[in-house]
Amino acid sequence: MAHGMCFGVRDALAATQQIEHPSNVTIYGELVHNESVQAALAARGFVQMAEGARELPQTDAVLITAHGISGLERGRLASAGLQILDTTCPLVRNAHAAALALAAEGRFIVVIGMEDHVEVRGLTGDIDNFIVIADARGVVNFGAGRIGVVSQTTTAPGVFAEALGMIFTKNPEADIRVMDTICKPTRDRQEGLAELLPQIDVLVVVGGKRSRNTHELAAAAANAGVAAYHIQSAADLDASWFAPDVVVGLTAGTSTQDETMHAVHAKLLEIERSMAPTPQPCVS
Numbered sequence: 687m688a689h690g691m692c693f694g695v696r697d698a699l700a701a702t703q704q705i706e707h708p709s710n711v712t713i714y715g716e717l718v719h720n721e722s723v724q725a726a727l728a729a730r731g732f733v734q735m736a737e738g739a740r741e742l743p744q745t746d747a748v749l750i751t752a753h754g755i756s757g758l759e760r761g762r763l764a765s766a767g768l769q770i771l772d773t774t775c776p777l778v779r780n781a782h783a784a785a786l787a788l789a790a791e792g793r794f795i796v797v798i799g800m801e802d803h804v805e806v807r808g809l810t811g812d813i814d815n816f817i818v819i820a821d822a823r824g825v826v827n828f829g830a831g832r833i834g835v836v837s838q839t840t841t842a843p844g845v846f847a848e849a850l851g852m853i854f855t856k857n858p859e860a861d862i863r864v865m866d867t868i869c870k871p872t873r874d875r876q877e878g879l880a881e882l883l884p885q886i887d888v889l890v891v892v893g894g895k896r897s898r899n900t901h902e903l904a905a906a907a908a909n910a911g912v913a914a915y916h917i918q919s920a921a922d923l924d925a926s927w928f929a930p931d932v933v934v935g936l937t938a939g940t941s942t943q944d945e946t947m948h949a950v951h952a953k954l955l956e957i958e959r960s961m962a963p964t965p966q967p968c969v970s
């Protein structure tokens with residue numbers, strides 16, 4: 687099994703290819719949680735702001751990443767006279783629209799996601815009454831009569847479902863409306879992995895160390911009792927993780943490039959060949 691980069695990240699990356707003068711452009715946060723892509727962007731001359739930094743870019747233009755930003759933040763950048771190049775993924779826009787629609791109904795918003803993730807900061811930036819919970823353990827009685835639930839686009843469907851069940855259990859009096867904003871590439875990866883896990887002994891997950899969906903894939907394997915190794919590139923593979931005859935599965939986070947996947951796959955085949963028994967001459 688192998689899933690490469692999702693369309694949202696791919697399109698954002700393609701947009702950077704069209705930019706003629708990268709040194710005039712600040713990328714607002716990490717375009718993708720993928721170190722080799724970031725190094726390539728830096729080599730082309732793009733200015734890259736640290737995630738969560740608040741200072742205004744010093745370039746003429748600012749590129750909003752696939753993770754998106756709040757309307758408030760967009761206004762701040764535009765008021766500073768910056769040209770805005772927007773590569774926000776359409777599925778992140780859908781999540782923003784869902785959260786705003788629920789907030790407009792006067793609901794207390796519960797976001798199931800990572801509080802310090804750039805996408806979640808953008809998602810909550812235009813909302814006053816909200817809480818971000820990572821999973822079911824963060825659920826309490828929120829003391830709200832009307833609740834709206836959305837998720838970070840890359841939350842694992844199982845984590846979302848479990849948290850949702852707990853929200854209903856602990857808030858029995860509330861009028862709860864749910865908008866499932868998990869993106870299809872994330873859902874496809876998790877569903878593909880669920881099919882794969884019973885067939886493998888070891889899982890290799892390729893993706894950035896700060897990529898939430900990559901961590902979720904590794905966690906799903908660990909929960910199923912399958913040893914999982916989270917690597918960023920083929921160079922991280924260690925032959926000692928594998929034994930002859932083990933079945934190895936391969937998957938990747940949404941910001942992993944196809945060429946990285948191909949390199950990991952090739953290295954795994956190389957490791958497999960190195961473990962094959964050497965044919966012995968037949969002596970009669």
Ligand code: SF4
Pocket residue numbers: 692693694695752753775776777778839840869870871872940
């Ligand atoms: S992970 Fe999903 S929401 Fe995020 S950029 Fe990719 S397709 Fe869009």
